[in-house]
Amino acid sequence: MFKPPRTGAPAPLWRMAAFEPREEKSMSSEAVEVALYDLGVKREARTGFASDPEAFLARYALTSEEAAMIRDFDVAGLQARKVSPLLTMGFWTMNHPSRSLRDYLVRLRAGQ
Numbered sequence: 001m002f003k004p005p006r007t008g009a010p011a012p013l014w015r016m017a018a019f020e021p022r023e024e025k026s027m028s029s030e031a032v033e034v035a036l037y038d039l040g041v042k043r044e045a046r047t048g049f050a051s052d053p054e055a056f057l058a059r060y061a062l063t064s065e066e067a068a069m070i071r072d073f074d075v076a077g078l079q080a081r082k083v084s085p086l087l088t089m090g091f092w093t094m095n096h097p098s099r100s101l102r103d104y105l106v107r108l109r110a111g112q
Contacts, residue, residue: 031061032083035070040090049095075104076111 035057038045048056057067069077073096075088092104 028061028063028066029081029083032066032070032078032081033087035060035062036078036083036087036091039070040087040094046095073107076108079108 039049045056053071054067057070060067062070066081068074069081070091073092075092078088079085088108089101089104092107093099093101096103
């Protein structure tokens with residue numbers, strides 16, 4: 001663990017960032033990120049989501065709105081809820097029918 005220097009010299013900015021308060025995430029936000037992570041890296045999760053999205057998403061502690069955003073590939077809505085952009089992009093590129101990064105950016109910019 002980093003300990004600030006005793007000499008009175010300021011710590012480097014990259015080290016100070018570790019001590020800044022971060023925005024707390026709700027349990028539901030964490031469930032969204034776990035679901036997106038699973039959909040990005042686990043083949044069995046992608047298969048389950050493709051065959052029955054509702055049954056797959058029921059395994060996570062998601063609100064109905066969050067489940068709908070995942071089911072409908074609403075990456076702009078997910079990012080507006082502070083979901084990691086890396087997770088939304090991985091989710092899109094591994095699960096959306098087009099798997100196109102261009103389509104992802106178009107959807108993200110359109111806010112749909």
